Amino acid sequence: MPDPVTAILLTPLFAAAVLAVLPGYRLGAALNMLACFASLVFAVVLLFDRPPVGVYLLVDDLNIVFVLLNCFIGFTTSAFSASYIGHELQTGRLKPIHLRFYHAMFQIMLFGMNLALLANNIGLMWVAVELATLTTVMMVGLYRTAEALEAAWKYFILGSVGIALALFGTILVYLAARPVIGDGLDAMIWTNLQQYAPEFDPSLLNIAFVFLLLGYGTKVGLAPLHAWLPDAHAEGPTPISAVLSGLLLNVALYALLRFKVLLAANPHAIAPGPLMIGMGLLSLIFAAFMLYRRRDIKRLFAYSSIEHMGIIVFAFGMAGPLGNFAGLLQMTMHSLTKSAIFFSVGHIAQVKGSQRIDDMGGLTESHPLLGWGLVAGVAAIVGLPPFGVFTSEFLVVSSTFAREPILAVILVAGLLLAFGALLSRLNDVAFGPVKGPIGRVHASYIPMFAHLSLVLMAGIWLPPPLVAWFQHIAAILG
Amino acid sequence: MGMVAPHGLSFDVAHMLAGGLVLVSFMMLYQDRLTALLHVLALHAFVLALSVAWQAHIQDAPHLYIAAGIALAFKAILVPYALRRMVFQMGLHREIETVGGVGITMLAGIALVALSLEVMLPVTAHTDPVAREDIALALSVVLIGLLMMVTRRNAISQVVGFMSLENGINLAATGARGMPLVVEISVAFSVLIAFIVIGVFLFRIRERFDTIDVGALDRSRGGQR
Secondary structure, rough: OHHHHHHHHHHHHHHHHHHOOOHHHHHHHHHHHHHHHHHHHHHHHHHHHHOOOOOOOOOOHHHHHHHHHHHHHHHHHHHHHHOOOOOEOOOEEEHHHHHHHHHHHHHHHHHHHHHHHOOOOOHHHHHHHHHHHHHHHHHHHHOOOHHHHHHHHHHHHHHHHHHHHHHHHHHHHHHHHHHHHHHHHHHHHHHHEEEEEHHHHHHHHHHHHHHHHHHHHHHOOOOOOOOOOHHHHHHHHHHHHHHHHHHHHHHHHHHHHHHHHHHOOOOOOOOOOOHHHHHHHHHHHHHHHHHOOOOOOHHHHHHHHHHHHHHHHHHHHHOOOHHHHHHHHHHHHHHHHHHHHHHHHHHHHHHOOOHHHHHOOHHHHOOOHHHHHHHHHHHHHOOOOOHHHHHHHHHHHHHHHHOOOOHHHHHHHHHHHHHHHHHHHHHHHHHOOOOOOOOOOOOOHHHHHHHHHHHHHHHHHHHHHHHHHHHHHHHHHH | OOOEEEEEOOHHHHHHHHHHHHHHHHHHHHEEEEHHHHHHHHHHHHHHHHHHHHHHHHHHHOOOHHHHHHHHHHHHHHHHHHHHHHHHHOOOOOEEEEOOOOHHHHHHHHHHHHHHHHHHHHHHOOOOOOHHHHHHHHHHHHHHHHHHHHHOOOOHHHHHEEEEEHHHHHHHHHHHOOOOHHHHHHHHHHHHHHHHHHHHHHHHHHHHHHOOOOHHHHHHHHOOO
């Protein structure tokens, strides 16, 4: 049996090569699902059989959570995508040749994300994030409408600037590490950096973190660097919106967290917390206001992603065992819930032939499963009990109240604003008179309800091993 | 591998080349014709190639010659040539891009250079002196590249701005002594991918013109003659 890390990385690469030449979309979609499932299995194996730390690859308690989440949502999205994409083919929005390209890109994107998460080398991690970005850029432009091309272009330009700034930060980290660790590869390896971080030149490390925060922060979608995110979510195929929100933002966040650990380990460097808290709150408040004026349903939920990334970055900025724990939980819950919402929204937009909120109404009546799925998803994402997002947001708010009451007031104001905006929109879409076409939909409901039931379960009962595990990671994050 | 003497020839040449790169970045800011802008881009990459080769020489790091070769062949010759062909094919070579307020843009560029020196020189006081000022100048190039992307509207000018930004990062990477090859190759590689992406984009945009507006196609063909 091959080493699970290698298997996680090679499976999508191999699948991409096959998918690029395989004719027939049904076969392609099935193989896409199969490859994602295989990756998920290997990710689970990783839990029990952890390979030793290498020069390029690393598995530790922190990244294993991200890898598992990545592979799980990758798999469920591939299942959703199989039913979604068939419909796009029927309506003629996509041609079979586009689908081959789409499936191959989907696998390469998953490869890029997993490589970024598993990298033990800051240069390699950077390359992998860049790869994942470029593949998503191509997928956002898949429909080739003027809007899709513009969105992809905007994403490409802003994403490249972000990634360039991140590379500059990476070089500065190397410069800080070089006098301590020595020239060459050794000074770019995580495990070394973490070990020697206390001896690094603090002022270089500070500047480096500013660049990394701006660079990877662009990809996390933090205001004021978020401009690409709503367009990219709205104009690309919906499975891509789901993985963008559910996974790619997390990958960039993971990179940021790694560097935060370095800074926290150095006693003379600035505390990374206040910067992250500031950007997090700004994103939250900004996105909460922006939610009110949305007319496009995918754009609406894209702003909700900015809002949640704001909360998560805020929680990690507050740090401490409780802050980090809440941030991790919030991140997991957001990924699961938001991708479930996009699964439902994708099918709804297909039935209605439009993404405009004005064209939708009475969904719970016309399409009960999709409609109630959306209601449950939105109820979860705004933080209503008994869903898991409630637990994590409650933790964020209560731990903040104990330490910084003023920040907590701002936080709660942002949460309530977003709550009002999303629920009023939900009311228009899900209830009231039925609007628009009411055609039947060949949807696969399993991915959506699987995610929602996990979120529900987490809200009611968090398994003790999971709690212990997250607490352990929270301690590592400092 | 000894520390480079702070005021030797090697030091001066390294700074002259890095400073030259900043100067060429300024030249980009006021070019209002795409073809002229592409010529300046080629010059930019050429200066970068010289600078990287010089670093290879003084650091005694042969692998940097490869990076210099990539910069020369790919960024100074191939990409500008390909972009130039695209400009002609799309009939953009006669157009004059409105570059709003050259004076203000230049002043902003000067302010950015001052900012990067002000930020980088104090914090790199303990690193080796060649790297120190190279990094500061590299940051200037990066920031001017950003400025260019912000002030231009045309897609090709934005790509040029992005490539000058990447050149700045390349300068920083080679200035950092002993930085593993992984990064140099990755930078070159990312530019390659970036170019492919751009090619796909431009191709698609052209394709859209083909199908939607035949008049546009005729006009661009007329321009090519």
